[in-house]
Amino acid sequence: MARVLYDHVWKRFGDFAALKDFNLEIEDKEFLVLVGPSGCGKSTALRLLAGLEAISEGEIYIGDDKINDVPPKDRDIAMVFQSYALYPHMTIRDNIGFGLKLRKTPKAEIAKRVEKAAEILGVESLLDRKPGQLSGGQRQRIAVARAIVREPRVFLLDEPLSNLDAKLRVNTRAEISKLHARLGTTFIYVTHDQTEAMTMATRIAVMDAGVIQQVGTPQELYDHPVNVFVAGFIGSPAMNFFSARVGETNGTLELDGASLKVSVPLDRAEELKGFVGRELLFGIRPENIHDTRYVPRGVSAAPVTVKIDVTELMGNEVFLHMLAGENKILARVDPRTELRAGDDAEVMMDLERMHVFDPDSKEVLRSGVGGAASDSDE
């Protein structure tokens, strides 16, 4: 049973708090991805769990054991470092077997388990080389093999793919997911790449500035971000934001932001009625803005007048960079669109999928409903 619990954990470096009242429960066998911008405290959270840094305040549990004062070697944790941290003076075989040797595992047993770990990762032929003789991708596999050979309760992976080229990264992503399924162990995976998070995680914890913003499945985070930060961080390309006042003219609602105007269809009027007269922050994902001619069926769309600034043809879709007054808005539209740079045009926003945030607290007031999962791309 390898549940992990962070209970009101703080980590301070001098006056600077890298983790602030960090609470997180990770279920047994879960693949949890910690994601957030650089410097937000992801590695710190892992290192506290691994015992590489002292906890300033609060408690961390693995299973039912409080591990605050347990030295790293007794926590039964394995970690894959971003730099891989292979011992340059040992052969790959010795690298993988080092932890077992330190635990006084019998020689024959070590040999067997090293072979097996190597086989799982397809690196049997490299066992007698030294790390310096391997490519980056091979080293990455060895680092993973070294982690799995000990069959730990929890795996920590700190940006293990960031040193690989884009293509290798996509392949390795899939392999790590398979490995997780095969081993059935708790994985905690750190990345600042939201695509990695979306494609691999059973649940994602989004962090910013040492604070957990939201924890949930990829779908939950995509559909129901709890604040502006999560809404902007999850999803690629990122959500568009604009602020607008909710106004009422002749019984219909209107969103009026600078030179951007959206008329709200009557069926949405109810929901927004309570906000009349308030200045709000609205968010809409690029995939929820459509070319007027290709609006999917069943979408309750509201027209917006824009000027097309740049078009990017991606093959199966087209990105339109648009200006609505001083707001820059990105749309991801049907490839059949005939809109071109320089055009003044009208596009349709899917109001169902519009998120509304409090402009001061940045908390969500109303989420968009339902909708397709995000497409993932690099």
Place this chain on the structure above:
Amino acid sequence: MRERVGKLTASPWLYLAPAFALLGVFLLYPVTNTVYLSFFDRRSEVFVGLDNYIYLFTHPDTLVVFRNNLMWLVLFTGATVTLGLLLAVLTNLVRYEAMAKAIVFVPMAVSFTAAAVIWRFMYIYQPAEFVQTGVVNAVMVALGFDPIAWITTRSVNNFALIASGVWMWTGFALVVISAGLKGIPTEIIEAARVDGATETQIFWHVLLPMLRSVIVVVAVTLVINSLKVFDLVYVMTFGNFETDVLANRMFKEMFTFGNFGRASAVAVILLLAIVPLMALNIRRFRREQ
């Protein structure tokens, strides 16, 4: 709130104890004890206040010692740094650089004792009517000068000793400065050349300023060694003929005159001369951290 440390399983003191036990017994305690002893008489029995210091700073015998150390400090350091710098720049221009540097560096590997023998042999003096068997005097005679008793003549013997020190240490200055020189990107020199600087201007306005910190490191090392110079003087003259220096004087006070109070005072003066350099080192170290 106190940090709870899961990481620490071993006490650092287990690792530090051997080192600090030795440092304590052989350096920290003796240094303080020596300072204390310098206020006592020859047998460390009677408190004499500053008498030992007053003696050292007033007696003509010991004033010569200070003068000599000052000569070492200025001439030895100055000559060694200058030669090292010059040779570093010059050898950088030729293909047999490595060999030339090795030749100049070799004396660093041998003992001061052997070097002292070597230089006594270089300075052998025979009266003018005999054949000169020492290289230096043979050259003097070949150039039409009179031979000189380099070791015993008071006007020149300090220079002779310092020259042997320069011979030993130039390799050090050369190697360190040369390493600094290699660290200067060629682009910078090429840029200066494109800007129309002559090689001489490049040396004064580009190389020298960029080598400044390396030269300071070398000079500090040499200054410390000039203050502590012992073996060369001990073996070549034992401090006779007005060539005595602090370290040798201390040895003499201990074993020739049996005056431990004065010997301690000499050592303390040596320490006081070095303290500013120690402060310099510490400051440099803290800045680098």
Place this chain on the structure above:
Amino acid sequence: MADGGAAYGAPDRPESRTQRIVRKLSRGPLHLVIIGVCLAWMTPTAGLFVSSFRTRSEIATTGWWTAFVPPLEFTLENYQHVLTARGMGQSFINSVMISVPATLFTIIVAALAAYAFSWIEFRGREALFLVVVALLVVPIQLTLIPVLRMYAGLGMTGTFPAVWLAHTAYGLPFAVFLLRNFFIALPKDLLESAYLEGASHFVAFTRIVMPLSVPALAALGIFQFLWLWNDLLVALIYLGGFRDVAPMTVTISSLVSSFGSEWHLLTSAAFVSMVLPLIVFFALQKYFVEGILAGAVKG
């Protein structure tokens, strides 16, 4: 500067034969200066070396540079004499007996301390290390009297352990300083990965840090060995006049004071003491230079 033309990696461009000759000639003074300095630097050692093979009467009457004029008369007798009758043979052994153990002790004790200074966090680490930095330049003269008295009280003067301990202690500030700077530059991930895999500090020290620090340990070892081999002061003070334990430096200096003009003895004795350092120097020059560069602050 002596050189007016191509310097500091001037670009290669095609040149005619005359141009090349002109360039070579213009660099003449440069080569003259460098070769002159090299010759001047070799002369003293060469003179010692040549003279050590000449007879007493020849050394006394003619310059060593005349030795190459026939008839060539060289002898090994001087060496035979100093090694046996003058005790240089025993002194050679003593020098080994002093330098080798003391070098090993220094490395081991310093490596342990350097490990704590780089990889164990504890209160006062910075301050304690500054003490080490401060001790780097403290002249050992400051310690001679109290230590000598302590040894006399313990009856240890004239024994090898006395010099081993003293040499180890005196070498520590530099050794700790050098090794810490090397250890602390090792990748942090490597050590942390080892801790996670179950390594104690001691395992990390012996299995990760030490193997990865071989270059630094070698540089330190060679440097320290030569330093001790060439030491006169410490041996002179703590070994006193005990001839059966005297290293070569002490024996030579007493030869100088009793046989100041017996050059056939002095030259051969001095050369015996130089053989090992010269071999070490030429075989391991790279490490030696590294030690020098790393420790440019040592006094």
